[in-house]
Amino acid sequence: MQALRAEDPENLGGHRLLARLGAGGMGVVYLARTADGTPVALKVIRAEYAAAPAFRARFRREVRLATGLTGRWVVAVTAADTEAREPWLATAFVPGPSLAEAVDGLGPLPSDTVVSLGARLAEALGELHAVDLVHRDVKPGNILLVPDGPRLIDFGIAKGAGATALTAPDAVIGTPGYLSPEQTRTRGGEVGPASDLFSLGCVLSYAATGRRPFGTGEAPAVLYRTVHEPADRTGLDQLPPPLRSVIDGCLAKNPALRPTAAAVHSALTDDKHRDNTLSTGTDWLPPAVLRLVAERSARALDPPPRTEGPEPLNTPTAQGLSRRRLLTIGSSTAAVLAASGTGAAVLLTRGHTTTGGSSRSNTPTHTVALHADLTGTQRALGKAQERGALLAVAAHNARKDVAYRLALTSYDDGGDTARARATARRVLATPSISAVIGPSTTAGARAAAPLYAAASMPVVLVSADDEAAGLSTTTLRTLCVTRTSDSSQTLPILFYLTKARATRRTAIIQDRAAGETAVEISRNLVETPPSGGTVSVHQVAAGTSDFGAAVSQALAAHPQAVVYAGTSPRRAAACARALATAGFTGAVAGFESVMRADFLTAAGQAAEGWVFGAPYTEPQSARTTPAKAFTAAYRARYGAPPGRWSAEAYDAVGLIARALDALGTTTAIEPAQVAERLFHISYEGVAKPIRFVQGTTHTMDTENTSFLYQVEDGAFRFLGRYDQVLSAQPELACCAAATIRRYVPSRAMADGLRGLSTRST
Incomplete structure (x- = not known):
């Protein structure tokens, strides 16, 4: 729901206009009230469309047909003027979401x-x-x-x-x-x-x-x-x-x-x-849908006051959000736009759309493409990134001083490799696109990233692991990766076992079923042991699910902590059960690929207390002001807590915007210019700081960019960014930070601890 603008009428056909519910290419939909106070959705068609005889004839028929319907499950037309210069119709106001919005946002019913x-x-x-x-x-x-x-x-x-x-x-x-x-x-x-x-x-x-x-x-x-x-x-x-x-x-x-x-x-x-x-x-x-209805009904009772200029949205800031501005960000016009026949997808995804009003009529628009799996097996991840990116675009466009506007166009590859390549070709055939966020899946990144790089299109990987996809930022010069790879997740665990558990003796259960990833994890911890202590490695063959022997060997060295170096949730659960059976009570750690429901189910009580390093945040549990503002805006707009990787997608838009800011907007900007600028800027995001190692690798500096989770009461509880977990104990954190600096040089951190062969003394 948006405030009325200076150019909007106060009354139309005996209806008092209260707010904008949405706008598309064909017209505007208003929230209005009749003389007796009944709320209605009033759709006004732009004069240029109404001038076409066929369009006006279709509009007349829509009014005639809908007016004659009396069934309980149809929306009645309450008034209309089909002959006005800008024809309009009013229908009963329905505050609920569309079925498409409910299922895409909340899952199957x-x-x-x-x-x-x-x-x-x-x-x-x-x-x-x-x-x-x-x-x-x-x-x-x-x-x-x-x-x-x-x-x-x-x-x-x-x-x-x-x-x-x-x-x-x-x-x-x-x-x-x-x-x-x-x-x-x-x-x-x-x-x-x-x-x-x-x-x-x-x-x-x-x-x-x-x-x-x-x-x-x-x-x-x-x-x-x-x-x-x-x-x-x-x-x-x-x-x-x-x-x-x-x-x-x-x-x-x-x-x-x-x-x-x-x-x-x-x-x-x-x-x-x-x-x-x-x-x-x-x-x-279901309750989640009812909450959306309740929120929208409440907004209809508290419409925003008319504004003097064309500013439809506001942005979450470090100072927080006012209630009214939060509701403005959170409003969803999809339901009413659908009722009007205008089409919500046009409003959300079409590039080069302006908000109206003379002060911004000549403002240039830069379009960002979101390439994601929106309908396949990983659609929840893709939809979360789409939502986060949409919030970032809205926040940017709401600023009063913007020199350019952003638009987001979503492209769905369904998680299919062939479709990912076809999708990349579609994106590259669209000249208005300045940068790409995604693909959201590893398979999609493997297929599409080389095509983008060959065309000098900047592609920001938010969730896909570039190493797992076999991609290199050294050879793909426009590939911008803003997550740590799975093999680089040693750092948060190393930090945790140094500052939180002061571990001097660490045992690694190396699961050979994980291949080189397990070897890499083991090598990093052996070369840079927690607290500068000792590390022993105990292997489990890929062909067996019996972890008992390896656990017995590991515990014979009386370790204070055990690290599972592997990627399988079920095999990690077998390790957890073996440790519990052996009576081990020290710290146990693993990595994000294990953080799945299968691990919790298969391990049962043995999973309790396990700590995991992960490359994504949980903004609703974070304590920073930006995370709180992002969470509030996300909940208001989508009626749910932020999805996994949504904050990172929000930050990806901010990173691209920062590059555009640096390039200026007086002349046309080529995608290759955006790609080059990305690697020379720093961005303090909602999720984490983003900065890049200067040189030929274009890799992200991984220091302070990972997070810790712990299993508690059968769920993964967010502990925080790994370097902030013990912020309440500054003396311990200070000591731990010194230890980490001693044993992990900053450049090694930036390289994700890969290939570390020496340490400072």
Whole structure:
């Protein structure tokens, strides 16, 4: 929700305007109130679009169709003026998120929720079909979620029997991925009610699994899969039989084999328990979605005051956030933009978008591409980075003194290597892009980073391990890596065992299943032992899961600490159980690749107390002012604590902006210039300080850039940045820092302890 600007009217059609809910290329959506105080969402179409006869005819039809609908699960039009220079319509204000926003942000919905969703949408479609109307664009973005049930919106392309087409004969009507095969084939021609049922099957499959049944990517590829290939059924076998049967039936390629809306409604409500679930109303949504609804309802009651200039957002600062400005950052316009037909994705991802107003109309825009897995197996990581980057872009653009604006465009490779290469080519074919953040996965980085480097495009790796991907910042001159590699994670553990546990005798369980990584970890600790003491190494063969013998040998030396040098969560759990069985009570440490639910489950109580070094922060648990501000902004916008790697993505945008600042904005800036500047600046981020070793390697200085976690009550508890863990004990921290400086020269830190062969005396 944004404040009204100087150019916005105070009243329109008897409605008092209160705030901006969002804006896109076609118009603006306002929060308004009627004369009796009822809140509405009021959509105003820009005059240049309204001047096109076909567009105005479509708008008239949308108003006519939506005005005539009276079903419980549709959003009613309360007023409209289709003949004004800038035509407008008002609908009931629905404060809930769209289904797309809920699933993409919070994950798949519980099966009971999907059953209720399907029954109510089937009821809505049945009412449409009963009056010879076909929606033709049933998709997650056109479904809003509120406590008493879903709302089906956007009837701009709905069509009834005998209606005149308003699109070109070869146009595909609807949204790829949710179109029926016959919609794809007929390209604007007649389709029947069965087409909406196919789309409903796609929607329910997505809601239940978080996966689009015909994948993602370029529209032609998605349309081809829709017509010629079976739907992706991953996760459907875990659903209740009635829901699974409904989805399978709706996704039949032959329209004649699909159930009717009435049949779907009956199938999902013929069970007594499900019928009770449907009738209770407010308990159909999970708590996280209800929190989003509550937050947005509260914002509607406290709209921001009108501003004199075009400043739609504000930024988290070291001094913190006011409540109103925090709500401004946190507001999400996706639901209302979806209701208006404007499209939230345009607002969030299209480059070179201006905010309006004369003072910024000539401000240049630099576009940053986010290359990530947004729909594959690591989509949670990709979405967290996208959210962090979006917050950073909003924060930059909110500054009153900006010389340029930023835009973020997201590209999804689905975690697939071939798609990662294709995605890189798409990015490089877009001339407006100044830098790339990502890819988010190691496989994607391995495939795409060389393509970016060959084109002199700066690519900032946030989460992908360059070493694991086989990449070199020495040969790939525009590759900017802002995380420590897995083999460089020795430093936080070394620091911990020196300053927190004063360990003089350390034993390493070297898991040969981890290959060179385990050898590298062992070598670093042997050459630079904790507290300057002694280190013994005890190997476990890759072909065995029995850690008992190695643990017995290790404990014979009476170590004060044991370090698991390996990468497997389950094998680390076997090591933990062997140590617990042997009665070891000293410090036990491992590395980030082990920090998975599998380790906690398999190790059980034996996992308690284990300490891990990791390359990412947990901002909601950090005590710094920037971390607190970032967490507050993230929670306000997304209704959840920051996801893993989101703060690092936020910092990646800040790093790129710092490079752009250094280059100036009076002339066009080439990506190669940005790449060169990145390695000569320092940036104090939300997560960590970012600076680079000057020379040919372009590597990040790894000092003070890693974090410590400890298993406590069956969960990984954030301890803090490794150099700040004992900040409450300054005398111990000071002593420890001196010890580390003695045994780990700063240049060795910058090189991640790799290849360390000498130490100062």
